Amino acid sequence: MKHELLFFERDAFYEYKEQQLADGYEIESISKYLLDAGNNDIFANFDHTTHIIDITALAVGFYKEVQMLGEQIFEKFTNEDTIFIADKKHEEALRYDLRHCFINFSNIEIEPHDHKQGDHNQPNSKSITSKYKKITDLTDDELDVFFQKFRETLYGHEKFKDNFEELVKNFRVFNKLGEHKILSLFLMGESGVGKTEVARTLHKCFGGEKKLAKVNFGNYSSEFSLSSLIGSARGYIGSEDGEIFIRIRDTDVGVILIDEFEKSNATLFNYFLDVLESGKIISSLAEEIDLDGFIIVFTSNISKENFTNKISPELRSRFDYKGLFTLLYNQDKRKFVEFRVKSIIKKYNTEFENKLNENLFEYFLSQINVAKYNNMRDLNKKIKRVFVDYISIEYPEVQTDNGSFLKIARKLLGKY
Known part of the structure; x- marks a missing residue:
């Protein structure tokens, strides 16, 4: 019998996966081994020190004889320290069907990123907040x-x-x-x-x-x-x-x-x-x-x-x-030019010693006829061209450790 089957909460799976990757473990599905169960080489080459097996596939309804299949497949993983995990949603069924395969059944404890192990007064509790800002x-x-x-x-x-x-x-x-x-x-x-x-x-x-x-x-x-x-x-x-x-x-x-x-x-x-x-x-x-x-x-x-x-x-x-959504008014396009230019200048000033004035956007507005642009992506491309031309003329000596300004410009301007 294997030592233990661990159950994870579905909402916490990817956090657990990230933590295991940081510890040098990769999680792979049992389905890989089920589909090639007669190939003893894949079991012989399995490394329990770098891989964890997720057996959830056994419980999602595609395999009828879970107990028989489990008893046959798990004995092929020869090391008793192999880590097996499964979705907690299927805990009741797997505890029964795999009762002859595992000695213990436990829940995975996820440690929050800003704590180290041993910080909790209650080791069996979890402290996981929603990962999404809503x-x-x-x-x-x-x-x-x-x-x-x-x-x-x-x-x-x-x-x-x-x-x-x-x-x-x-x-x-x-x-x-x-x-x-x-x-x-x-x-x-x-x-x-x-x-x-x-x-x-x-x-x-x-x-x-x-x-x-x-x-x-x-x-x-x-x-x-x-x-x-x-x-x-x-x-x-x-x-x-x-x-x-x-x-x-x-x-x-x-x-x-x-x-x-x-x-x-x-x-x-x-x-x-x-x-x-x-x-x-x-x-x-x-x-x-x-x-x-x-x-x-x-x-x-x-x-x-x-x-x-x-x-x-x-x-x-x-x-x-x-x-x-219809085309923007020229007034809104000018506001957009001001916003984009200030954003680019802010990035530029973090990269170069010769600082640009934030009010430079007025120069851009004088160089760009916003009425010609109905597509905001085209307007943004024009802003980029005018900016590069301006720097090339006004500051031809600009160089960085990464090469010419034109190279760093790609990094500054990026993709809008």
């Missing part, structure tokens, strides 16, 4: 500050900002009542008018330190799109994590951007209908991530007329907000 967690005062920052950072679209504030206030009330899990926004309009910037601004206003969870559906038009999004069915080695699970796992803010939603297909439309109804995303392996309190921003380049043709009535009714 609109439902803000106090009323914090929400007021959030709205003010959102209005200042997102340029134009004043009517949308008004509607968004009202939506959020209603959402927070009904979310607390358990009647509204996800706040969903469907934004239509031409490319470059600021639809995706809504999600980026939300992420920024929350103070996100990790990347925004973004999935571009321009890559999801094939028949295998659902598998790419939520993971392939069990049996396909190495494809258990779908893109949306990876993106959400790697962010710290409860905001998801689904870009170019109209380029997908009916299968994914139906999947998101279920997501908005249940408040959860579910993988092909029946793993779940609770999106309670999240905001999902769907963007699309389709027209208002094509919206009703492309999106089913059931899904349309699930969107909390449906709006058409």
